[in-house]
Amino acid sequence: MANTPVKTEVPPSALGLTLDDWIEWAESKKQPKFRAKQIVEWLYQKRVRSFDEMTNLSQDLREQLSEQFSLGFLPVARATGSQDTTRKFLFRLDDGRFIETVRIPANANFDGDRSGRITLCVSSQVGCAYACKFCASGLAGFTRNLEVGEIVSQVVSVEHETGEPIRNIVFMGMGEPLANLSRLNKALEILNSDWGMNIGARHMTVSTSGLAPQIEKLAEIPRQIRLAISLHGATDEVRDQIMPINKKYPIDRLFEALETWGRYKKQMITFEYILIKGVNDSPDDAAELARRAKKLHAKVNLIPYNTVDGLEWKRPDEDEQDAFLAVLLKANVTATLRREKGHDIDAACGQLRLQEETAEGIIETVF
Numbered sequence: 001m002a003n004t005p006v007k008t009e010v011p012p013s014a015l016g017l018t019l020d021d022w023i024e025w026a027e028s029k030k031q032p033k034f035r036a037k038q039i040v041e042w043l044y045q046k047r048v049r050s051f052d053e054m055t056n057l058s059q060d061l062r063e064q065l066s067e068q069f070s071l072g073f074l075p076v077a078r079a080t081g082s083q084d085t086t087r088k089f090l091f092r093l094d095d096g097r098f099i100e101t102v103r104i105p106a107n108a109n110f111d112g113d114r115s116g117r118i119t120l121c122v123s124s125q126v127g128c129a130y131a132c133k134f135c136a137s138g139l140a141g142f143t144r145n146l147e148v149g150e151i152v153s154q155v156v157s158v159e160h161e162t163g164e165p166i167r168n169i170v171f172m173g174m175g176e177p178l179a180n181l182s183r184l185n186k187a188l189e190i191l192n193s194d195w196g197m198n199i200g201a202r203h204m205t206v207s208t209s210g211l212a213p214q215i216e217k218l219a220e221i222p223r224q225i226r227l228a229i230s231l232h233g234a235t236d237e238v239r240d241q242i243m244p245i246n247k248k249y250p251i252d253r254l255f256e257a258l259e260t261w262g263r264y265k266k267q268m269i270t271f272e273y274i275l276i277k278g279v280n281d282s283p284d285d286a287a288e289l290a291r292r293a294k295k296l297h298a299k300v301n302l303i304p305y306n307t308v309d310g311l312e313w314k315r316p317d318e319d320e321q322d323a324f325l326a327v328l329l330k331a332n333v334t335a336t337l338r339r340e341k342g343h344d345i346d347a348a349c350g351q352l353r354l355q356e357e358t359a360e361g362i363i364e365t366v367f
């Protein structure tokens with residue numbers, strides 16, 4: 001059956017190892033430590049396409065590497081969009097599953113940034129277990145965590161496909177990154193380290209639906225990464241309706257974790273807040289959101305809801321969106337309303353939904 005994921009014997013990706021892992025590997029092969037440096041240089045600076053190109057390693061060592069590891073480039077099953085627009089890559093994983101990675105040009109990116117940088121929206125899991133009522137990613141349920149190499153490789157592979165360096169990453173693709181925390185941590189190390197992808201910690205945003213204990217754990221890692229909270233409701237009443245995670249970690253528990261975060265990290269926290277008609281878009285909701293944002297000195301990204309096939313939710317009218325924003329601004333909260341790019345582009349992050357596998361094994365995705 002074309003749509004049954006194929007189990008293959010592909011070895012693990014070399015992109016999933018940290019420098020320390022490579023040192024351990026080199027030592028296990030009775031090699032000097034500096035081999036580890038040589039290997040990561042081939043992988044991340046020189047971007048070799050085969051272990052054979054690692055010419056300062058012995059033939060024997062290169063053979064051992066290629067027996068134990070794959071180079072980890074992800075094959076593109078499909079790409080849509082162009083250089084200037086949001087571009088979506090559908091990558092095929094070794095087990096036949098698919099993930100989507102979205103490249104967002106500067107004029108359309110997460111913070112309305114106009115500095116000419118490109119942001120990559122990266123997936124952390126195949127599917128999602130958190131079942132937010134408005135989100136397409138969770139509709140098909142959870143399949144599995146991504147491996148470290150599969151996370152890093154989304155960045156390496158998109159750079160390879162486009163020839164442009166990625167300087168910003170948001171973990172807003174499919175999945176809940178904090179439910180895959182140990183692998184996320186390792187991926188962040190590889191992406192951030194100067195021996196690896198060398199992407200500034202401040203240019204990496206982890207987005208979560210609100211896994212409070214994991215936020216506290218992530219706060220302790222010594223990197224000044226950014227945190228975005230998919231809040232979408234400023235009261236338990238609203239959040240309980242649309243985000244099942246709120247039953248486990250109600251809003252006060254979540255905010256306790258955010259205060260912990262604030263003690264470790266310098267950057268402002270971002271609240272993502274989808275405006276959903278009749279659910280969370282009243283002036284009272286705005287006032288409560290303003291109160292909560294001020295308390296934490298957080299900024300707010302308002303995102304008019306993007307309709308998802310099969311779901312009933314709708315975005316409020318533009319004047320209601322403006323009125324909601326006005327309440328926040330009047331309360332001196334830093335807030336933006338991302339509207340100008342329309343449904344297709346705004347929808348780029350977070351609504352990845354694997355809809356169906358075709359006879360070729362390609363998955364249709366909707367944004």
Ligand code: SAH
Binds near residue numbers: 174209
């Ligand atoms: N699980 C993490 C990472 C996914 S980020 C998290 O929840 O933060 C995906 C972002 O897109 C989240 O803020 C999510 O709430 C948002 N999103 C999901 N469905 C959406 C929709 N239909 N319209 C607009 N934003 C949506």
